[in-house]
Amino acid sequence: MSAEVTLENVWIRFGDFVAARAVDINIRQGEFFSFLGPSGCGKTTLLRAVSGFLSPSEGRVLIGGKDMAGIGPNKRPTALIFQNLALFPLMTVWENITFALEVRGVSAARRRKRADELLELIALPGQGEKMVDELSGGQRQRVAIARALAAEPGVLLLDEPLSALDLKLRQHMRTELRDIQQRVGITFIYITHDQGEALTMSDNVAVMREGVIEQVADGNTIYDRPATAFVASFVGENNLLRGTVSAVSRAAVTVDTGLGAIRARAADSGGKGSLAVGDDAYVFIRPESLKFDEEKKMDNNISAQIHQQEFEGSFWQVFFSIKGSERKLKLSMVNDGSAMSHQPGQRVTLGFAPELAVATPAGPLAAE
Amino acid sequence: MALVRHLQNFFRRNGAALSVFLLGAVGFWILFMIVLPQLFMVDFSFRVNLPPPKWGTPEHHYTLEHYRYMVYGSAGSESSFNVIDLQVFFKTIVAAIFVTIFDVALCYPIAYYLAQVAHGGWARLMVLSLIVPFWVNEILRAFAFRIIFGASGVLNKGLMALGIIDEPYDFIRENFALYAGLGYAFILLMIFPIYNAIESLDKNQIEAARDLGSPWWRIHWRVVIPFAKPGITSGCTMVFMLTAGALAAPQILGGPSSLWFTQIIYQAFNQAGNWSRGSAYAIILLASCIALVLLLMRAFKVRLGEIAR
Numbered sequence: 001m002s003a004e005v006t007l008e009n010v011w012i013r014f015g016d017f018v019a020a021r022a023v024d025i026n027i028r029q030g031e032f033f034s035f036l037g038p039s040g041c042g043k044t045t046l047l048r049a050v051s052g053f054l055s056p057s058e059g060r061v062l063i064g065g066k067d068m069a070g071i072g073p074n075k076r077p078t079a080l081i082f083q084n085l086a087l088f089p090l091m092t093v094w095e096n097i098t099f100a101l102e103v104r105g106v107s108a109a110r111r112r113k114r115a116d117e118l119l120e121l122i123a124l125p126g127q128g129e130k131m132v133d134e135l136s137g138g139q140r141q142r143v144a145i146a147r148a149l150a151a152e153p154g155v156l157l158l159d160e161p162l163s164a165l166d167l168k169l170r171q172h173m174r175t176e177l178r179d180i181q182q183r184v185g186i187t188f189i190y191i192t193h194d195q196g197e198a199l200t201m202s203d204n205v206a207v208m209r210e211g212v213i214e215q216v217a218d219g220n221t222i223y224d225r226p227a228t229a230f231v232a233s234f235v236g237e238n239n240l241l242r243g244t245v246s247a248v249s250r251a252a253v254t255v256d257t258g259l260g261a262i263r264a265r266a267a268d269s270g271g272k273g274s275l276a277v278g279d280d281a282y283v284f285i286r287p288e289s290l291k292f293d294e295e296k297k298m299d300n301n302i303s304a305q306i307h308q309q310e311f312e313g314s315f316w317q318v319f320f321s322i323k324g325s326e327r328k329l330k331l332s333m334v335n336d337g338s339a340m341s342h343q344p345g346q347r348v349t350l351g352f353a354p355e356l357a358v359a360t361p362a363g364p365l366a367a368e
Numbered sequence: 369m370a371l372v373r374h375l376q377n378f379f380r381r382n383g384a385a386l387s388v389f390l391l392g393a394v395g396f397w398i399l400f401m402i403v404l405p406q407l408f409m410v411d412f413s414f415r416v417n418l419p420p421p422k423w424g425t426p427e428h429h430y431t432l433e434h435y436r437y438m439v440y441g442s443a444g445s446e447s448s449f450n451v452i453d454l455q456v457f458f459k460t461i462v463a464a465i466f467v468t469i470f471d472v473a474l475c476y477p478i479a480y481y482l483a484q485v486a487h488g489g490w491a492r493l494m495v496l497s498l499i500v501p502f503w504v505n506e507i508l509r510a511f512a513f514r515i516i517f518g519a520s521g522v523l524n525k526g527l528m529a530l531g532i533i534d535e536p537y538d539f540i541r542e543n544f545a546l547y548a549g550l551g552y553a554f555i556l557l558m559i560f561p562i563y564n565a566i567e568s569l570d571k572n573q574i575e576a577a578r579d580l581g582s583p584w585w586r587i588h589w590r591v592v593i594p595f596a597k598p599g600i601t602s603g604c605t606m607v608f609m610l611t612a613g614a615l616a617a618p619q620i621l622g623g624p625s626s627l628w629f630t631q632i633i634y635q636a637f638n639q640a641g642n643w644s645r646g647s648a649y650a651i652i653l654l655a656s657c658i659a660l661v662l663l664l665m666r667a668f669k670v671r672l673g674e675i676a677r
Contacts, residue, residue, distance in 0.1 A: 072578070080576070082572045086575070090595060099580050099582070099590070100580040148580075
């Protein structure tokens, strides 16, 4: 029953505003796929185009290879879980869950039986007679999932469904969602602005900015090999150095920054806008890739002054001021039990490997 | 004790001057505008009918004759029941029920459209065009309906021009004009409570039902109408009560052979000068309407508190 979803050159416009721009995406059958981006980037709009609540201004939406143009949300093999869940407050839990079956004219006895099976699946056995407002936030969340699954959709669409939950429950529901997805085996399309959710649950993630898909890849690739400056700055923490490209080789580019020449891996931007000598470029270095390197053993070295040190239990976070920049550099290292030997104010040399730094063309960054 | 504490809180929150004003105004309203007049009416209805100078004398004693009259008629009459008054009474109640049902059917879609579909200037324009006609006074509106439904009125002319009928149809004799007028008279009291209820319905619920495969009618049946039920009940209660108690529209738009129960009450007070019988009849109408409303509320499982929301 699981279906693949394809967006072909999808444009969505509201008057002059473009909510989605030339979106081309193929979501495999049975995949857990996330759209990740800041609020207002158009991810919910795309989801509504897949569910059928709005039709693209241009381009096609295919589900299971079938063009969905002219097919309303009630006729599509999709089920949507709303951000606020939108459970029916005047129905009992089991009536909520089996609403899709009621619509299809399934007898009450069989619906009741199906509801019990689904309540079993979401670990709420025997709660069918309750009203929705008698449940806790996490329980309601699971009822919403069961209600959508009861429709036996080929694709389940989730619009930031965890955003209303508190942190602990959210982390628990991540695991549970992933688990349910693997058990039912249908395609999940998940919308979120929370990178933690996207990276932990998804097979693939599409990072969006202002209606444009910046990168589609698995979580590892998104984190380790961001394709654009936006992806690098939006996903995870990153140190940013700005400079001009002075040399390009197959393996690396050299960027002249205020702190000297730095060698870094060129971002794989998929053919468009690769770096050339003379280009304005950003170099991104993850805090965990940055090391103390007094002996200058590494290929890239920066001299810096320790500004502040923070102890976070399993990690030390160290902040540095560098010459010619307001921005502080950040280094994080695992607390291995040895005492921190540095003091604020101390001048140090930092180093990092070129393959752990990414150079992208200068471009828009994520808002801090 | 609880009452004293509530009162103390009330005074502390609002200050002495405002508290006295609020309590005084509401108390005056309830006592002098509602309770006392109704009590006088109840009292009248149980006393023999006498001219004002004899009120309060021993002759002005209590009796059930006016209530008896409503059911059995005068002692000397041929038939064993007061057929005329009873017929008019039941016809009025049944007609008011149908007018109410008609108003729900008409107003629910309008209220839904205003609350969930229309927005911005268009919605405001629609609300305005619903309200503005009610600036025209009731009598004038009723006469305007008479003109529309009259033998040479717009409706007859139009239908004849279209070839649907050959000669003017007597809408007034057949009470079409009456029901149209009554149906229109309290339309706002139906639209606004329903509108209020539906407006607070989360759009996502409608979309969720749609997404789960529901056709539009089932969305209304299972999601919107249950949610709007308190509003619908509130609208129905007001429209039913006011329709059953309407006087101007039946006077002006009623056919020559038709009587509304309020007209009988009016005749008792004004033409027969029988205030006691008028009071008794009015109280019978009021009590019947309240009983019917409470009965229906129980049948549809609506609590009184929900209506006040």
